[in-house]
Amino acid sequence: MKLEIAVLPGDGIGPEVTDQAIKVLKAIALEFDHMFKFRIADVGAVAIDNYGVPLPEQTLTLCASSDAILFGAIGHPKYDNDPSAKVRPEQGLLKLRKELGLFANIRPVKAYDTLLDKSPLKRHIIEGVDISIYRELTGGIYFGKKELSGDGNMASDLCQYSREEIERITHLAFEAAQNRRGKVTLVDKANVLETSRLWRKVVTEIAKQYSDVEMDFLFVDNAAMQMILNPKQFDVILTENLFGDIISDEASVIGGSIGLLASASVGKKYAMFEPVHGSFPQAKNKGIANPIASILSAALLLEHFELFNEAQMIRIAVDKSLKLHISTPDINANYDTISTSKVGDFIEDFI
Amino acid sequence: MKLEIAVLPGDGIGPEVTDQAIKVLKAIALEFDHMFKFRIADVGAVAIDNYGVPLPEQTLTLCASSDAILFGAIGHPKYDNDPSAKVRPEQGLLKLRKELGLFANIRPVKAYDTLLDKSPLKRHIIEGVDISIYRELTGGIYFGKKELSGDGNMASDLCQYSREEIERITHLAFEAAQNRRGKVTLVDKANVLETSRLWRKVVTEIAKQYSDVEMDFLFVDNAAMQMILNPKQFDVILTENLFGDIISDEASVIGGSIGLLASASVGKKYAMFEPVHGSFPQAKNKGIANPIASILSAALLLEHFELFNEAQMIRIAVDKSLKLHISTPDINANYDTISTSKVGDFIEDFI
Ligand SMILES: CC(C)[C@H](C(=O)O)[C@@H](O)C(=O)O
Numbered sequence A, B: 001m002k003l004e005i006a007v008l009p010g011d012g013i014g015p016e017v018t019d020q021a022i023k024v025l026k027a028i029a030l031e032f033d034h035m036f037k038f039r040i041a042d043v044g045a046v047a048i049d050n051y052g053v054p055l056p057e058q059t060l061t062l063c064a065s066s067d068a069i070l071f072g073a074i075g076h077p078k079y080d081n082d083p084s085a086k087v088r089p090e091q092g093l094l095k096l097r098k099e100l101g102l103f104a105n106i107r108p109v110k111a112y113d114t115l116l117d118k119s120p121l122k123r124h125i126i127e128g129v130d131i132s133i134y135r136e137l138t139g140g141i142y143f144g145k146k147e148l149s150g151d152g153n154m155a156s157d158l159c160q161y162s163r164e165e166i167e168r169i170t171h172l173a174f175e176a177a178q179n180r181r182g183k184v185t186l187v188d189k190a191n192v193l194e195t196s197r198l199w200r201k202v203v204t205e206i207a208k209q210y211s212d213v214e215m216d217f218l219f220v221d222n223a224a225m226q227m228i229l230n231p232k233q234f235d236v237i238l239t240e241n242l243f244g245d246i247i248s249d250e251a252s253v254i255g256g257s258i259g260l261l262a263s264a265s266v267g268k269k270y271a272m273f274e275p276v277h278g279s280f281p282q283a284k285n286k287g288i289a290n291p292i293a294s295i296l297s298a299a300l301l302l303e304h305f306e307l308f309n310e311a312q313m314i315r316i317a318v319d320k321s322l323k324l325h326i327s328t329p330d331i332n333a334n335y336d337t338i339s340t341s342k343v344g345d346f347i348e349d350f351i
């Protein structure tokens, strides 16, 4: 297969982990006789430095003309503590999601056998957990009108959802459940929010078309608690943008490290693959960043093009590296820690 | 001391747990020679049944003419799955908060020594945790304009904050930190939300007046993760309404059971005390509801009137009951479980 892959390494540890994913994809191409072409572009703080904007026109054009996008991470502390900054790295990511119509963010959460004891949660709580989170990604309070009064003393953000925005991701979530354990849990705050009540109404209607899928509802506050008390109750979680942001980061502790979690953001035409972790600027260029999340993003990319054997090969290599403790310090406290690129090398060689 | 206490038992397990708190307060009055007068009124689903509205006028008047309010719980499943219900129990609670100006909800989160092994989190993660969450309670998306389009296909909720709303709770949080370990963590989503950027700006300004308090910021998604990975890093958490709802329910797992957590909602003039748990309708009238959260709410009430010895007496009695496993099934799986009212009786007798 021929694939043109846009690579957006971004900020902080983004470039170093993305390098490992590329290494691994090249090994796969060699082994399985594919043609992967990588084209690199700037996004985030680095794009602001180079072009004055977090998502330069040429980056967007490149993405739109590629088969898939491999994303690193964005964010830089110099913007976080400056509430008055007009241009911010995150705008690049948000704009990319919006412009490419990547309306569903899919985050698999699994407890790795080899890492069960790494989690702050007890073994019997997380053993066997296997959740797929479907987070709406181009609507809600992220994209609603934002206002700051002239005197700077009053601010607002509008959370808005249309039936259509809810429908399209709901279908994806129910289809996913059909191929899994057949359960969808909608996380909302329908006892307070009008948008949540619309979600509940639309999802209830659509659920009727999937009689083989069981459906339940959970208020987001309760869901945040249940995720820790009993994560095994979840199969597919469906939720709006902001709740999905919070719940999926929380769920990342189940796996033992956020450094292992990959995600896919998909739309009608485009698809982007990225680690769940952020740019982690403190770790930049120290060789301590865990590349597994980025490498598993590459596996999700391959699965998107139905290259299942290839993806499986990556997963086997990753499991092997974990078993042999060929890992970065976040998950390897008791062994010699291995650098970011050495982990990539091992997985490349294995393939 | 003479106190007129409005009691709003509400729905589900609300009445049975509130009964235990009253029992305990009566014992305290006897022991310390106080005059507590209790006046009971309806709120929530039961008020809808009796009066057609979740917060009848006479309930509000009673609260406004009392020294403090003891609240049970509200909520009934018949409203949750009906997105079109115009009248809902939760409106009663929200209106009460708003009308009485209860702008700060304060939730202490502690790991009880006797319950350390009850938590889904590992002992070394939670041992010694002592957090106080300051959640803004009368602003944000809870109270912003809600709209549903005529055709029912588009819904919105407005999240709004003014400088003044942020300032008053921020002062409370910093004052609390001065009497604790001297640290305030603001939880927000300033990389996306305009309201969060206003929070960050205002809080940063106010922090300068408290040079003995250290201050840091955490995005809410990261905070949801850090609460599990390393809750000991937190002293006072300050946050807006919706984030506070999610984070404080999540934090409840640290204590081993949400059945132990009490909260105070305070304003300029009024103060209300309530368990963090909800109405838990499945458990209603089964004698299995844990009354400790309600009893500890009574302790918070006493502290509010500077009756520190009295409150301390309740805490000692509660600790004793936990040590002796005089507890409801949620925290007592390995022992004979004791009913809601028997737990209340024990604590009453002890006092
Ligand atoms: C960087 C930020 C804008 C982003 C989000 O909130 O969506 C991130 O937290 C994520 O989850 O991808």
Ligand SMILES: CC(C)[C@H](C(=O)O)[C@@H](O)C(=O)O
Pocket: A191, A192, A221, B074, B075, B090, B093, B245
């Ligand atoms: C019942 C509900 C409206 C309420 C809230 O969200 O504030 C509850 O969850 C709470 O935290 O007191």
